[in-house]
Amino acid sequence: MLEIKNLHVRVGDKDILKGLNLTVGAGQVHAIMGPNGSGKSTLSYVLAGRAGYDVTDGAILYNGENLVGMPPEERAAKGVFLAMQYPVEIPGVTTMMFLKSALNALARARGQSEMDAIAVLKAVRKKAATLNVSEEMLKRALNVGFSGGEKKRLEILQMALFEPKLAILDETDSGLDIDALKLVAEGVNSLRSPERAMLVITHYQRLLDYIVPDRVHVLSNGRIIKEGGKELALELEAKGYEQIVKDAA
Amino acid sequence: MTALPTRRVEEWKYSDLARALGDAGFGDGAAKAVATAPDGVEIVSLENGNRPAWVAQHYGKLPANVVSAVSLAKAQGGIAMRVRKNVAVVAPLVLNISGEGHVRLLLVLEEGASLTVSEHCDPAATRNTGFEIVLGENARLDHVRLSPASAVVQVEEIALLAAAGAQYHSHFASFGAKLSRLEIMIALEGEKAEAHLSGVSVLATGHADITTHVAHKIKDTHSTQLFKKVAGGKSRAIYQGKVSVAPGADGVDSRQTAKALLLSREAEADLKPELEILADDVKCAHGAAVGDLDADSLFYLRARGLPETEARALLIHAFLEDAFAGVASDDLREMVRGTVNNALDGIAI
Numbered sequence: 392m393l394e395i396k397n398l399h400v401r402v403g404d405k406d407i408l409k410g411l412n413l414t415v416g417a418g419q420v421h422a423i424m425g426p427n428g429s430g431k432s433t434l435s436y437v438l439a440g441r442a443g444y445d446v447t448d449g450a451i452l453y454n455g456e457n458l459v460g461m462p463p464e465e466r467a468a469k470g471v472f473l474a475m476q477y478p479v480e481i482p483g484v485t486t487m488m489f490l491k492s493a494l495n496a497l498a499r500a501r502g503q504s505e506m507d508a509i510a511v512l513k514a515v516r517k518k519a520a521t522l523n524v525s526e527e528m529l530k531r532a533l534n535v536g537f538s539g540g541e542k543k544r545l546e547i548l549q550m551a552l553f554e555p556k557l558a559i560l561d562e563t564d565s566g567l568d569i570d571a572l573k574l575v576a577e578g579v580n581s582l583r584s585p586e587r588a589m590l591v592i593t594h595y596q597r598l599l600d601y602i603v604p605d606r607v608h609v610l611s612n613g614r615i616i617k618e619g620g621k622e623l624a625l626e627l628e629a630k631g632y633e634q635i636v637k638d639a640a
Numbered sequence: 641m642t643a644l645p646t647r648r649v650e651e652w653k654y655s656d657l658a659r660a661l662g663d664a665g666f667g668d669g670a671a672k673a674v675a676t677a678p679d680g681v682e683i684v685s686l687e688n689g690n691r692p693a694w695v696a697q698h699y700g701k702l703p704a705n706v707v708s709a710v711s712l713a714k715a716q717g718g719i720a721m722r723v724r725k726n727v728a729v730v731a732p733l734v735l736n737i738s739g740e741g742h743v744r745l746l747l748v749l750e751e752g753a754s755l756t757v758s759e760h761c762d763p764a765a766t767r768n769t770g771f772e773i774v775l776g777e778n779a780r781l782d783h784v785r786l787s788p789a790s791a792v793v794q795v796e797e798i799a800l801l802a803a804a805g806a807q808y809h810s811h812f813a814s815f816g817a818k819l820s821r822l823e824i825m826i827a828l829e830g831e832k833a834e835a836h837l838s839g840v841s842v843l844a845t846g847h848a849d850i851t852t853h854v855a856h857k858i859k860d861t862h863s864t865q866l867f868k869k870v871a872g873g874k875s876r877a878i879y880q881g882k883v884s885v886a887p888g889a890d891g892v893d894s895r896q897t898a899k900a901l902l903l904s905r906e907a908e909a910d911l912k913p914e915l916e917i918l919a920d921d922v923k924c925a926h927g928a929a930v931g932d933l934d935a936d937s938l939f940y941l942r943a944r945g946l947p948e949t950e951a952r953a954l955l956i957h958a959f960l961e962d963a964f965a966g967v968a969s970d971d972l973r974e975m976v977r978g979t980v981n982n983a984l985d986g987i988a989i
Contacts, residue, residue, distance in 0.1 A: 439943045442935070467945040479940040483958030489941075492954060497945040549944065 468500030470556030576601030669740030763790030804830025816846030
């Protein structure tokens, strides 16, 4: 489903990704682990199509189509979803109104019929309850005054509603206590399916206790330096990044 | 005749009135005001020289700037409105101002009275409106003013006096003119008097100047100001706001915010909040910011599937929303929102 080949990315005048290769098949969950500054967030942004992340070489093939240069909204329409580390606060737009706008924009782009306010409300309510997203949260301005856990739960709610084929979770565990982490992980696990690929980007092994990956990749200095099964996450936790980076060198 | 201000006068440096008007000035027409008033509001024409005592007591008494002084000298028409003591008028008074030239308005709310005014400025003719508002103790006025896009010069000066416990809540929505200026001079003269001003300017083209003066003359008075501007094309949006706190006026609380979004390289916004504090124990804050849409927000919305123009439109609406969120009447708030939405449809974003 996702095949990243020799990806080089520059931000400003700095090379961040330096020949990254990664393949994720449909139905699989892969974890990207890496220390701060290794290029984790750059990878997530370049997959979602953020401006300012220049691909200087390589390709991002998604179902065989190169995503490089494609606007973010087209990627979203094709099923790419990025759950962000820092969801933005937008005063003046209620969460519900935002969800309706996004659902209908995706529906239009995917050639499906748009939903009226009542249909959107029903669809949202059905999925909101299991993620403990309250009606009151939906009435508030998007992410404004939300706790860290509330923001992340709302990201996962969107993931459930927008039905992506490729979901990228960027540091979804950051800022969560253990109960919030479990709730979010349950939400993510319920979305695992044979048609959906997931890329879980994280600094810590903790999240992978709850979202068990098929493969783990270690990102360091813009490249994947090691990969393995889920036990690699435990090895990282035991040895630390420094040792793994040394071993790989 | 009194000379009209040019941009060499500091307060008019963004709005060169003499130049915009040219030799014709405000013209020789008789601008008029028509009020559709609900029960509980008395209305008297100012054309009639035989004025009742309450009109004579208040008319032309509040401080005026030079332009307002001209309207006082030259206006032939206008109306005076009054709500008597402790009368609460629920339905809004609709005020339509039209025609060319000068016109005067006087509104008196006696002690404990309350009223909502919905003011509409006809965009067709060059006009100067002078408006005096007197709020008695514990009176409350909600004032919404709409000035649609216009190709000519339209200016209005409001002078307002608030006695103890009186409250003034206003929203000014302006959509640009050859030269458009609303200048409001508020004196909070009684303890616990409050003024809450908000406004939006949505400009596809043209000029809109909002100039405010809020004088906290006594302790424990309170004022807030929130003005948002969206400027496209070659438009020019101006906010000048001066808050002054008199000596001894402790316990004053004043907040002042003005923000502008520029949607084209040729658009311009001039935001000038000013504070003059002569008391010790006060809370005053002011801020101003001119910018483009937030890149993080734009990316977030696009990554969730919203096309760029739709994402921008959503953020622009959101930017303006809190400026009219405080309009108390649901109907009037919807009217403002509808007018703003129509205006935004006419701007390349």
